[in-house]
Amino acid sequence: MESSLSSAFAISTRQRKHPAETTEVNQNLKHQAPVEETKKEQGPFRCIPTPLLVATRRKFYHIIKISAMVLLVIAAGVVQLGSKPPSAPPIVNHASPGVRRNFMKGQSKLAEEQSEKPTEIVGATDDAFSITNINTTKVYPLESLGIQSAIEFYKKGMRQRSKPFSLAQFHVDVTCKTPISLVQDVQPPHHDWKKRAPHVLILGAQKGGTTAMAYYLYNHPRFIYLPSKELHFFDDDMDAWQNDGDSASSLTNLNGNDILNKYHSESMSKDYNMTIFQQQQKVNPAYIMDATPNYLFESDRVPQRVLCACGPWVKLLVFLRNPVDRAWSQYYMQHNYDSLGNLTNLPSFEEYVEMDMNVLAEVGVLPPDNADLSYYGSAGEAKAWKTYTRLGINSPLGRGLYSIQLRQWLKAMKDYGKPSSDLMVFSSEQMKVLSKAIYHQVLEFLELPPYEISHFDRVHKTRYGDNVKMKPETRKKLEIFFRPYNQQLKDVLGSEWDGIWDEA
Numbered sequence: 001m002e003s004s005l006s007s008a009f010a011i012s013t014r015q016r017k018h019p020a021e022t023t024e025v026n027q028n029l030k031h032q033a034p035v036e037e038t039k040k041e042q043g044p045f046r047c048i049p050t051p052l053l054v055a056t057r058r059k060f061y062h063i064i065k066i067s068a069m070v071l072l073v074i075a076a077g078v079v080q081l082g083s084k085p086p087s088a089p090p091i092v093n094h095a096s097p098g099v100r101r102n103f104m105k106g107q108s109k110l111a112e113e114q115s116e117k118p119t120e121i122v123g124a125t126d127d128a129f130s131i132t133n134i135n136t137t138k139v140y141p142l143e144s145l146g147i148q149s150a151i152e153f154y155k156k157g158m159r160q161r162s163k164p165f166s167l168a169q170f171h172v173d174v175t176c177k178t179p180i181s182l183v184q185d186v187q188p189p190h191h192d193w194k195k196r197a198p199h200v201l202i203l204g205a206q207k208g209g210t211t212a213m214a215y216y217l218y219n220h221p222r223f224i225y226l227p228s229k230e231l232h233f234f235d236d237d238m239d240a241w242q243n244d245g246d247s248a249s250s251l252t253n254l255n256g257n258d259i260l261n262k263y264h265s266e267s268m269s270k271d272y273n274m275t276i277f278q279q280q281q282k283v284n285p286a287y288i289m290d291a292t293p294n295y296l297f298e299s300d301r302v303p304q305r306v307l308c309a310c311g312p313w314v315k316l317l318v319f320l321r322n323p324v325d326r327a328w329s330q331y332y333m334q335h336n337y338d339s340l341g342n343l344t345n346l347p348s349f350e351e352y353v354e355m356d357m358n359v360l361a362e363v364g365v366l367p368p369d370n371a372d373l374s375y376y377g378s379a380g381e382a383k384a385w386k387t388y389t390r391l392g393i394n395s396p397l398g399r400g401l402y403s404i405q406l407r408q409w410l411k412a413m414k415d416y417g418k419p420s421s422d423l424m425v426f427s428s429e430q431m432k433v434l435s436k437a438i439y440h441q442v443l444e445f446l447e448l449p450p451y452e453i454s455h456f457d458r459v460h461k462t463r464y465g466d467n468v469k470m471k472p473e474t475r476k477k478l479e480i481f482f483r484p485y486n487q488q489l490k491d492v493l494g495s496e497w498d499g500i501w502d503e504a
């Protein structure tokens with residue numbers, strides 16, 4: 001040890017003691033200290049070695065070594081802490097099984113789930129999609145911004161619904177002979193269980209917080225979770241309604257019971273374990289919910305189907321969100337990602353909404369003459385809406401025209417003898433801040449006993465990222481676009497909706 005210390009020392013000394021060997025270096029190092037000065041700086045290693053001194057030196061050296069190691073470890077820790085956490089794998093395009101598991105357990109574990117999520121992801125919906133970088137947006141070249149280009153665009157680039165794209169299709173209207181809603185002898189809890197579900201429909205709006213409310217309600221012991229929040233039974237033009245029997249017209253011959261049986265056979269049998277359901281029904285009648293946000297949008301045909309098929313007890317819930325924010329949220333939900341997690345085939349938000357604005361005008365949903373207020377709620381508007389909702393496009397603006405949709409829902413309810421008090425409408429913004437209170441109001445509305453749940457986390461939320469903001473001029477434009485429709489909500493729903501999303 002002594003020798004190695006000494007030799008290390010000697011080497012060190014030699015290097016410093018023979019300036020001849022290092023002339024070149026010294027010449028280059030213009031600011032190098034004179035040799036004697038350097039000697040002084042060497043400290044204790046420069047002293048003459050004695051046994052005591054050697055022992056002291058050993059100890060000292062040992063302490064220095066240990067201190068140096070400790071310092072190194074601390075420094076490494078500090079560097080580690082200061083650096084970014086390891087980034088998430090670039091491609092995360094997953095449906096979260098976690099949320100579903102939680103539904104099944106009836107437990108709110110969302111906080112845990114969310115804390116595991118990487119935070120730098122932009123534009124990701126927590127249980128639907130994740131992407132890494134909004135700046136990689138590629139703009140899809142749009143030749144024109146009308147219906148055809150919209151359809152082509154959606155076909156090529158965006159996630160689309162399974163419907164074929166044709167204006168001529170899906171004009172089947174359901175008129176049931178005996179709407180279940182008018183049948184008096186099937187009051188729960190005495191009737192056959194098959195006729196009971198669904199008990200609750202969350203109609204929409206898409207991106208209005210429907211998953212959150214469904215999630216809260218699934219915590220209630222009387223709710224049974226079907227393995228999908230959205231059953232899409234009543235808006236499934238292709239399978240359930242259009243191609244029923246030999247021809248589309250056969251549907252109109254069905255009575256309410258037939259349609260209801262169809263609901264159970266097609267929807268529930270594949271989605272739910274009947275045995276458990278039947279057992280539960282004997283003890284404590286369970287509530288079945290179908291939370292399909294598209295039901296609100298397809299207001300020209302879904303209400304008739306629902307009112308033909310569902311029991312008189314079915315309760316309808318709607319959550320309306322500022323349509324500008326709703327469109328923005330939808331935009332981030334509907335991206336496609338390439339294998340590197342980059343956005344592909346994506347127009348800018350401005351193009352995305354402009355295209356829909358043009359389609360709405362072209363189809364005739366918007367008043368041909370802006371000043372013509374009588375067009376709102378007219379037969380012409382309703383006809384155009386029928387066409388528009390059958391285009392199968394994403395409809396980021398159309399979905400925010402709530403007054404059209406609710407007017408049609410309420411009209412159908414009236415026609416079928418269903419009291420309007422069976423429909424309850426909340427603002428999503430209010431739900432965001434008063435989730436617990438609204439959850440309890442919903443329980444009361446559903447005639448369910450109060451039940452406390454511990455978490456009212458935000459569910460299915462998008463992490464847009466700090467720098468992802470809508471351009472103020474785009475927001476302004478959309479606010480102006482939606483204004484007349486928002487204003488009509490007070491006529492359709494009541495004065496408390498007056499000016500609810502008025503811009504500051």
Ligand SMILES: Nc1ncnc2c1ncn2[C@@H]1O[C@H](COP(=O)(O)OS(=O)(=O)O)[C@@H](OP(=O)(O)O)[C@H]1O
Nearest residue numbers: 206207208209210211212329431432458459461462
């Ligand atoms: N408690 C509560 N109240 C109000 N709003 C809430 C709540 N929890 C979640 N969210 C927000 O709802 C947005 C998702 O809505 P949906 O679940 O209806 O989306 S979907 O239609 O099922 O895709 C989504 O909005 P964005 O985050 O802007 O995308 C959620 O953040």
